[in-house]
Amino acid sequence: MIGVSGTLVRGGTSKCWLFDITDVHGRGASLEDVLLAAFGSQDHSQIDGVGGATSTTSKAAIISHSYESGVDIDYTFAQVGVGVNEVEWGSNCGNCGTAVGLYAVQSGLVRPRGEQTTVRMRNTNTGSRIDAVVDTPGGRFTPSGNATIPGVASPGVAVGLEFLDPVGSTTDALLPSGAAVDDFTLSEGAAHATLVDAGAPAALFDAEALGLTGAETVAEFGAALPSLLGLRHRAGVHMGLAAPGGPVSHAVPKFGVVGAPRDYTATDGTRIAAADYDISVRMASMHAPHPAIGLTSTVAVAAAATVQGSTVHAHAKARDGEIRLGTPAGVVSARLVLDGERLTGVRLNRSARVIARADIFVPRAERVPVALP
Amino acid sequence: MIGVSGTLVRGGTSKCWLFDITDVHGRGASLEDVLLAAFGSQDHSQIDGVGGATSTTSKAAIISHSYESGVDIDYTFAQVGVGVNEVEWGSNCGNCGTAVGLYAVQSGLVRPRGEQTTVRMRNTNTGSRIDAVVDTPGGRFTPSGNATIPGVASPGVAVGLEFLDPVGSTTDALLPSGAAVDDFTLSEGAAHATLVDAGAPAALFDAEALGLTGAETVAEFGAALPSLLGLRHRAGVHMGLAAPGGPVSHAVPKFGVVGAPRDYTATDGTRIAAADYDISVRMASMHAPHPAIGLTSTVAVAAAATVQGSTVHAHAKARDGEIRLGTPAGVVSARLVLDGERLTGVRLNRSARVIARADIFVPRAERVPVALP
Known part of the structure; x- marks a missing residue:
């Protein structure tokens, strides 16, 4: 059993568990094994872990300071398996990006600047640059707000999300096949x-x-x-x-x-x-x-x-x-x-809220289950 | 926003959030409002809270020392609404009782005694007495174990649960209508x-x-x-x-x-x-x-x-x-x-595991949501 610190944040219509990279690396198990055990992915119900048993509630992101000039935060998105011991690393999740933006301000990784604070992020799965513009009224982090979005009845902190130079991040082309249709x-x-x-x-x-x-x-x-x-x-x-x-x-x-x-x-x-x-x-x-x-x-x-x-x-x-x-x-x-004709950004209005801060107790992978008589 | 400490424990086939009574009382809001906001019950998806959006993952119990002779722990079970701002207090949940038994030993409310430690519990919803017999090998609390039960692939600590004098706890009779059929x-x-x-x-x-x-x-x-x-x-x-x-x-x-x-x-x-x-x-x-x-x-x-x-x-x-x-x-x-003919107890073999310890950030009920433009 190892203890892993994590923060549960709603970003848009997703719940994401956010981990500081120093909290999940070098823990005597691979990052993937830690996530799968923490979420309880072995069961379809994720009944033995912190996962929510649906694709929108079985998400994680690993967060670190960025060493890149003009970028504050790097984050790596993980779609954690439900009923299957697999983590998908192949894509970004914008809702988790929204959550990461709020978390960056809350945790002090980015200091509030004025009424809105821009968190400059790099998603490492795709290489995409995304800015999160977090409401910080009075130049301060607030844990809750009045912003609502379709699909979530509960309000949260307003976060604007802008995908920068979104074209061709995986295939280098807007139209990978070369055709409009x-x-x-x-x-x-x-x-x-x-x-x-x-x-x-x-x-x-x-x-x-x-x-x-x-x-x-x-x-x-x-x-x-x-x-x-x-x-x-x-x-x-x-x-x-x-x-x-x-x-x-x-x-x-x-x-x-x-x-x-x-x-x-x-x-x-x-x-x-x-x-x-x-x-x-x-x-x-x-x-x-x-x-x-x-x-x-x-x-x-x-x-x-x-x-x-x-x-x-x-x-x-x-x-x-x-x-x-x-x-x-x-x-x-x-x-x-x-x-001109070139799409350089797409901006979305989102909301986010910090739900909980937790120490997650992660079973070690090497345990062999034995059935009760 | 208020912060509430809670522990997430799998008990049998349920996930239960367990709260020490001192952590949830006198918080400037009713216990019911705190639970509904913490779980995100306003949304069917419980996307803005710690609830799991199903009846087996939207459960809580409030735990206190018992002042009754021969009883260690009192617990009150709450079935927290999913997509509805209602808490049901009318019944007990044995799976949460299993979780409470493990938590009582982990938290030091009951000290381990030998290879198995009996936690004597009173469920306050029904008045039922239940003993949880928690595996404590070497006279120590262990956070994980090898016991499995039907419906959960992941192993946990073996907990035997005995319902004492289970007959008539609500209606005073085994057969409230007086008939066998x-x-x-x-x-x-x-x-x-x-x-x-x-x-x-x-x-x-x-x-x-x-x-x-x-x-x-x-x-x-x-x-x-x-x-x-x-x-x-x-x-x-x-x-x-x-x-x-x-x-x-x-x-x-x-x-x-x-x-x-x-x-x-x-x-x-x-x-x-x-x-x-x-x-x-x-x-x-x-x-x-x-x-x-x-x-x-x-x-x-x-x-x-x-x-x-x-x-x-x-x-x-x-x-x-x-x-x-x-x-x-x-x-x-x-x-x-x-x-003789009288049923004085029913014993079940269960397993339980402590999943996480958390500070949950609970939005205040008086906030009025305002839609984003």
């Missing part, structure tokens, strides 16, 4: 997707060609999802993320469907009118329907909106510098920062 | 239940009369459950737990179906033969199918087995002093302690 033949007809790399690599399929609208409930999209995962695999290979026939990571490409705005009912029962948003989006996360949308996927959709003829561009209402995504949890807005 | 008319035919009060008040329906077997998967029993909740309500009224037409607590009566042993597949894929257990049981918890069985329900089933002609007695294989329950998670054994 790629066609995938099906047994009947064809599916059309824009394969985009911004925030994270993402495959954004036209909903209509798949018999969907993009405005499904979480349950409806969940029912359709199993038959669509083959398309995700083919898109991953086509983007160069995997060899033909080889395995494609659970984390990337992000996968979803987009469609024209239409009236729908959000998960909390709110009626949302077609006029109130610009594009319908339903995303998957770890092969399950996402209850809202991941932030890196939001960046990908925003970037695809700048591409003439993309699946997003084809359906999205034209607007100036902002795109509003209709998700199951409600409408999420993204602000586009452009240098 | 009560009949409830349905639109077609009738349902038969044994209404028993031991461990907790429980309504144990004969599965067959409801078109079930008692050996359903969790999903199958979950599909049948909505149509059965009317029977639970009628049983609660018949036991005197509510006025006719009045509301029945979500917590009690415990509700389930029993049937003859038959081969079935447990949730983890293990095949279980009819010969390996004595009675099939499928229970509900907070209106959802229980993944295994609650311990107070286990006591109720064991007590019903001692009643000639009960729904359990009718199906259970006759055995001497032990009954093995076939649950979705596997086989759970209970040992009966009898004084």
Whole structure:
């Protein structure tokens, strides 16, 4: 048994356990083994650990000072397995980035400066630069605030998140296949997707060609999802993320469907009118329907909106510098920062809250379970 | 924002947050408000708190020294709402009692005595006396162990749990209605239940009369459950737990179906033969199918087995002093302690593990959320 200090922070619609690098390195076990045992990943219920047994509540980030000029904090995101002893390191998580921004101010890693404090972050999984702009009224850290976001009833501290130079962080290109739209033949007809790399690599399929609208409930999209995962695999290979026939990571490409705005009912029962948003989006996360949308996927959709003829561009209402995504949890807005035609940033409004500070007791991996008589 | 110290302990198949009474009383907010805010109960996902968003992971207990002679510890169990700002105080939870036993030794409330240390507990919700017998090899507290139980892959410290004088703790009678079996008319035919009060008040329906077997998967029993909740309500009224037409607590009566042993597949894929257990049981918890069985329900089933002609007695294989329950998670054994015909105790083998010690940051209830622009 070893003790590991960690901080539980809600960032947007995720719960993330944040660890200072000095608290988890050199503990006589690999970082991966420490996370899996701490979260209780062996059980689907994560009943023997601090994990929350869903993809949005089984997340961690390891945080350190950055030695890079102009960067305050490095963080490494870990998607910790649920019912499987595996950690995915292949992608970033913007919600955890939001949590890291608040934590950096709380823990003194970054000193508050004025009414809002910018935390300059590097995500080490993808190399992405992200700024978190944390509300610090009166030049001080506050643990709680009044900011709310779609998908979370409880308020928190307002955190603006800007993905800097989000294009091509994995494949060096906005459109890894070189095309605005790629066609995938099906047994009947064809599916059309824009394969985009911004925030994270993402495959954004036209909903209509798949018999969907993009405005499904979480349950409806969940029912359709199993038959669509083959398309995700083919898109991953086509983007160069995997060899033909080889395995494609659970984390990337992000996968979803987009469609024209239409009236729908959000998960909390709110009626949302077609006029109130610009594009319908339903995303998957770890092969399950996402209850809202991941932030890196939001960046990908925003970037695809700048591409003439993309699946997003084809359906999205034209607007100036902002795109509003209709998700199951409600409408999420993204602000586009452009240098001429080039997308140099995507800004999102988020909230975060520090939930708990804990000493986690981590069982050693070498124990051999023995059944009770 | 207030800070509250708590300890997260797995007890059996539940995760429980345990609080010393001095850490949660007199904090400028009611205990109920503190728990609801700490757990993030406002959201169905409990995304803004330490709750796990399921009935087995949204539990707390408040612990104090007992002033009663022959009792070491008093604990009060709280079933904290998920997506609803309500705490149920109406029942005990044996799994949390298991956690409390381990915590009492860890925290020094009870000093280890020899290879096994008995923690004498009073559950204040029901008045029940329970002994937890905690493995303390070499006369010392150990944070981990090799004991496993059905429904949890991870091992923990062996804890034996004995419910003392479990009969009639709520209604003063083993059979509150006075009958071994009560009949409830349905639109077609009738349902038969044994209404028993031991461990907790429980309504144990004969599965067959409801078109079930008692050996359903969790999903199958979950599909049948909505149509059965009317029977639970009628049983609660018949036991005197509510006025006719009045509301029945979500917590009690415990509700389930029993049937003859038959081969079935447990949730983890293990095949279980009819010969390996004595009675099939499928229970509900907070209106959802229980993944295994609650311990107070286990006591109720064991007590019903001692009643000639009960729904359990009718199906259970006759055995001497032990009954093995076939649950979705596997086989759970209970040992009966009898004084002549009178049931004086029920003993269960459990395991527990201390997961984390935390300072939880609890938002104050008076904050008014304001939506972000």
